[in-house]
Amino acid sequence: MNEKDDNEGFLFPFGNVRNEQDKLIVAIRHALKERKHLIIHAPTGLGKTVASLGPALKFAIENKKTVFFLTSRHTQHVIAIDTLKAIKEKFGTEFSATDIIGKKHMCIFPGMDRTTSGEFIDYCRQLREEDKCDYYTNFRKNNKVSVKARTVADELKRAINHTEKIIEVSAQEKLCPYEMAAFLGSEAKVIIGDYYYLFSPAVRDSFFRRIEKKMEDAIVIVDEAHNLPARLRSLMSIHISSFIMKRAIQEARKFKHEAVLSHLVGLQNVLNALSGDLKDEMAVTRESLMEPARKIADYDMMVEDMEMAAESIRNKQRFSFVGSVARFLDAWRGEDEGYVRVLSVGNFAGEPYVRLAYNCLDPSIVTKDAIESCHSIICMSGTLTPSTMYADLLGFDSRTMSMEFGSPFPQDNVLRMVVPDTTTKYTKRTPQQFEKIGKICADIANAVPGNSAFFFPSYSLRDTVAKIFTRHCTKKIFYEDSRMDKGQRQGLLEKFKKESVSKEGAVLLGTATGSFGEGIDLPGDFLKAVVVVGLPLNPPDVETKALIDYYNKKYGKGFDYAYTFPAITKCMQSAGRCIRSETDRGIIVFLDERFAFPHYARCFPPDYNLRVTSRYIEEINNFFNIKT
Ligand code: SF4
Incomplete structure (x- = not known):
């Protein structure tokens, strides 16, 4: 055969089926x-x-x-x-096949991808219901797909298209791209x-x-x-904040929705009273909000009034913050089982805020x-x-x-080490500890013959260690920043990749929870080493504690499911940036004593073959055949 x-x-x-791939098929x-x-x-x-x-x-x-x-x-x-x-x-x-992304990302109108899903859904629905979107009315006439839309779809069906192509062709023909992708889906x-x-x-x-x-x-x-x-x-969680309340109040005042304005001012007072002496956050009950809210007006009627006001506001401007509050109040009536309600206070750009969240646990x-x-x-x-x-x-x-x-890759192509000499455990974070972490990271970066990437549990820890690291590291350093947009991230990666052609290479400092922790592919010589610094455990906040309790009750495994395994998954994702093909060679270092503890070590797959060692420089030199 x-x-x-x-x-x-x-x-x-694609030619021959690979080792292990056959079993998967x-x-x-x-x-x-x-x-x-x-x-x-x-x-x-x-x-x-x-x-x-x-x-x-x-x-x-x-x-x-x-x-x-x-x-x-x-x-x-x-x-x-x-x-x-x-x-x-x-x-x-x-x-035939079709490719479809989120509706707001496919919408013709600019700026939609910056809206929340709830805002966009309401906006698009209202435009369609009131026949105000020409792209939609061109696509459907009297609830039937138009002849023009069918003709364009027939043309698109001839090839397997990326979303970009569907958007481009639909825009040229003045048809809604989302409707087009969904219509193609009916035959796909x-x-x-x-x-x-x-x-x-x-x-x-x-x-x-x-x-x-x-x-x-x-x-x-x-x-x-x-x-x-x-x-x-x-997807199943929702929140409001004092910023949203403030904008909703301005909106109600501007468009003269007097009853809604008085509901919103009342609700804002309730939020302020609830958060009175709060220092950071606390769990609250459904009644914490509903009981005082009922003293302002009938709760259901209040939601209905706001929904109607939002609809009228959306006739005059694209979005309505009153609508956002209505959506939140509606969701707040939901189940307790599988959810946690959290009230928190904080500061954003110098302005204090209150936030009330209804978060899904299950x-x-x-x-x-x-x-x-x-x-x-x-x-x-x-x-x-x-x-x-x-x-x-x-x-x-x-x-x-x-x-x-x-x-499926040769095990000899990768060296995985646990270096147990330091820890980022919260109770052991001292200047001496940071000094040691920074020095070890720099020694590893200097020893690797090429590019290396370091992933920290948080930006603040990364920045603290970076102050020491920069004193000892001899290579060019790139910093991932959470505020970077897609283009800036791509630009930084391209510059980092270019450094791989130089003999010494460069260093990328990022976080395990940032977009580089799992969103980048750096095959071949682009990356020779990944160092996972510390354990990116979830902060022990109200939500994490609620998750632990909930998973304990439901599965008897609260700590494992809510705390330990998610952190190890993030570490493995970061580690996975290094070896992307069967010819790639590289080292992966897990820098924290806890990786050697049985409680965490058991979470790695057996074929990880983790080697616990403090002689990491010797191991790196041996692996890369560096003569010293
Ligand atoms: S119908 Fe289509 S083009 Fe019109 S607002 Fe909705 S997504 Fe955008």
């Missing part, structure tokens, strides 16, 4: 056939995208299903599209989109209606699924319907370990299998 015939059974377009085909869900930990380099998309597409074509490839990363949209193009080219398979065998197209109940219901598909026929591939629990919790609240209904959900990531934790947190049922795969 030649290679083409052999691989055609699971639409694998077998597992996915089995899950699809048996209508099972799969949770897969598969390290970088295994080729998860092609190993999942090929078999899923084949099964979807043969069984009248649709594949939803869900990812939060732009680069993964590109990889998925390119994989589908390669399948089409190699096997001549007939199918593969839809590439963000998590919330399947997991946000409100978005999913309207999206599935638009594409005229049923959940029962969905094969869902969730890429980078380690992010899913936190993303879903944030992502399984929103996954339940999808898990029960979908044909198969395949969750994959290079850091989905322990997979049983993700099964618990996401609420997977008895038709779920978990699998963990080893790295």
Whole structure:
């Protein structure tokens, strides 16, 4: 049997199937056939995208299903599209696919991506209902897709297009790009989109209606699924602050909504009274707000009044802060189980503020319907370990299998060390400790023959250590900054990469929680070493404590699920920036004594082969064959 015939059974377009990748393909085909869900930990380099998309597409074509490839990363949209193009080219398979991102990011009107989702949804809905968006009315006439839109869609269907292309063509034709992408989705065998197209109940219901598909026929591939629990919790959380209240009051005054103005002033007084002597934050109950609010007016009527006022305000300006307050008050009436309510005070740009949040603790609240209904959900990531934790947190049922795969790369290409000489543990943070951390980091950076990246638990700790580090480090230093936009981050990375051609290389100082901690690929000589400095544990705030209590009650594993494993996942994500292909060679250092403690060491996959040593310079020299 030649290679083409052999691989055609699971639409694998890229030459030979790799070591471990074959097992992954077998597992996915089995899950699809048996209508099972799969949770897969598969390290970088295994080729998860092609190993999942090929078999899923084949099964979807043969069984009248649709594949939803869900990812939060732009680069993964590109990889998925390119994989589908390669399948089409190699096997001549007939199918169509569409790529869709968040509606506000596809909208023609400028500035929409800076709005909150709630604001944008209200704005877009009102424009459509009042026939005020020409792009929408050009797309649908009398609730039917227009002839022009169908003609443009037929043209787009000929190729597999990235979102950018769909936006560009739709804009030229004065059609709503989101409507176009969704319309293409109705005939597509593969839809590439963000998590919330399947997991946000409100978005999913309207999206599935638009594409005229049923959940029962969905094969869902969730890429980078380690992010899913936190993303879903944030999707189901909402807050208001004194800044929002202030703007809402100005709005009500400006547009003369007297009754709403008096409700808002009353609510602001309630917030101020609640936060009276508060120093940082505290947990509150639903009644803490509702009881005093009822003294202002009937709570339900107050929400209704604000919603109506917001609608009228949106006729005069794009967004309404009164609408934001109404959305929050509406959500605040929700369940207590699986949520925490937090009142906090702080200071932003010199101005004190009060913040009231209704935060979701339990992502399984929103996954339940999808898990029960979908044909198969395949969750994959290079850091989905322990997979049983993700099964618990996401609420997977008895038709779920978990699998963990080893790295396909030669083990000799990477040296993973724990250097136990320091710690960033809060109670042990002293000037002497920082001095030692800064010196060790500089020694490692100077010893590595090329570029190295250091990831700290926070920017403030990074900046403290950097003061010492810069005194000892002989290389050029780049700093990641949380305020950088996409273009600035890309520019910094390009400069950093250029330094890799020099003999000594450069150093990048970032954080494990920042965008470089998991959002960058630096293959080959671009990065020779990653150092994870300290443990990026969640701060022991009200929400973390509530998470620990909740997971303890529900799974008996509060500390592991809310505290320990999420920190190790961040460390593994940062560490993963180094080895991106089978020819890459590099070292990974975990710098903190706690990485050697059994409580934390057990969280790493067995094939990590962590070596605990204080003779790190000797190890680095040996690994890179440096003669001293
Ligand atoms: S209908 Fe389309 S173009 Fe109009 S506001 Fe909504 S997303 Fe934007």
